[in-house]
Amino acid sequence: MIQVLFVCLGNICRSPTAHGVFVHLVEQAGLSGQIGVDSAGTSGWHKGAEPDGRSMAEASRLGYDLSFIRSRQVSISDFEEFDYVLAMDESNLGDLLDICPPDYRHKVQLFLSFSDVSEREVPDPYYGGAQGFTEVLSLVEKGGVSLLEHIKHHDRSELR
Ligand code: 4NP
Numbered sequence: 001m002i003q004v005l006f007v008c009l010g011n012i013c014r015s016p017t018a019h020g021v022f023v024h025l026v027e028q029a030g031l032s033g034q035i036g037v038d039s040a041g042t043s044g045w046h047k048g049a050e051p052d053g054r055s056m057a058e059a060s061r062l063g064y065d066l067s068f069i070r071s072r073q074v075s076i077s078d079f080e081e082f083d084y085v086l087a088m089d090e091s092n093l094g095d096l097l098d099i100c101p102p103d104y105r106h107k108v109q110l111f112l113s114f115s116d117v118s119e120r121e122v123p124d125p126y127y128g129g130a131q132g133f134t135e136v137l138s139l140v141e142k143g144g145v146s147l148l149e150h151i152k153h154h155d156r157s158e159l160r
Contacts, residue, residue, distance in 0.1 A: 002155050003036040004147070005082040006111065007092055011041030011071040013133070014088040014122050016051040018111065018140045020059055020066040025144050034159045035151065038082070042095040044073035052126070058133040062141075079104035083155070086111040086147075089121035112139065115146035 006018040019039035026035045050056070051066045059066045079085060079100050085108045087093035096108045112120055122139045125132030152159065 001034060001036055002084070002151055002158055003038070003082040004084045004086065004151075005074075005078055006037075006039040006086050006088070007042060007074055007096060008039075008088040008122075009041055009043055009092060009124065010046045010126065011039055011073070012046045012049055012052045013055045013125055014136055014140070015039035015041065016066050016069040016071075017055050017059055017064075017136055018086075018088070018122075018144065019069055020051075020064045021137075021140050022144045022147070024064055025148050029148060029152075031148075031152075031159060035148075039069065040072050040074040040078065042074055042092055046071040047073060054125070054130065054133045055136070058130075058137050062137060074099075076101065079107060083107060084109070084147075084151075089124065111147070112143050114150045115143045117142050117146075 006015040008014040016039050019037055023037050026032055026037060049071045051069055056066050085096060087096055087110055093110055100108050110120060119139060122136055125136050
């Protein structure tokens, strides 16, 4: 089993969007039994909250369900448990590397590093308008497709 954790600041906008979209892609690929998906925030500010209504609305417009997700903060045990710990932006990446035990640093990467999109980061939409949430969804779909292709290739022995 390959375990994937998406991480942003609040775990109510970007990482739950990536979580819900990636669950959908994994199901479509028939790999739900082989790839586990979760998300978390570097902060615990929204602990227990459902995703932001703007993220849920944008996701549902495109056929994705985020309603099962509740915010939680990243914990040190996540670095051992997950194979991929994927940051939405450079700030999240820095915060993760600050707390990651040395043996697991190779697991911590920018989510979009698996994709050939020109963007390196999924920008924080929280204080902006609706366009930001549309942009998050679009980047997350592209990034998710590329990540799944990477895992299918790179981790194929674990997916059997
Ligand atoms: P996220 O967005 O990191 O994509 O979940 C944010 C959510 C909440 C806050 C900032 C960003 N906040 O400042 O509460």
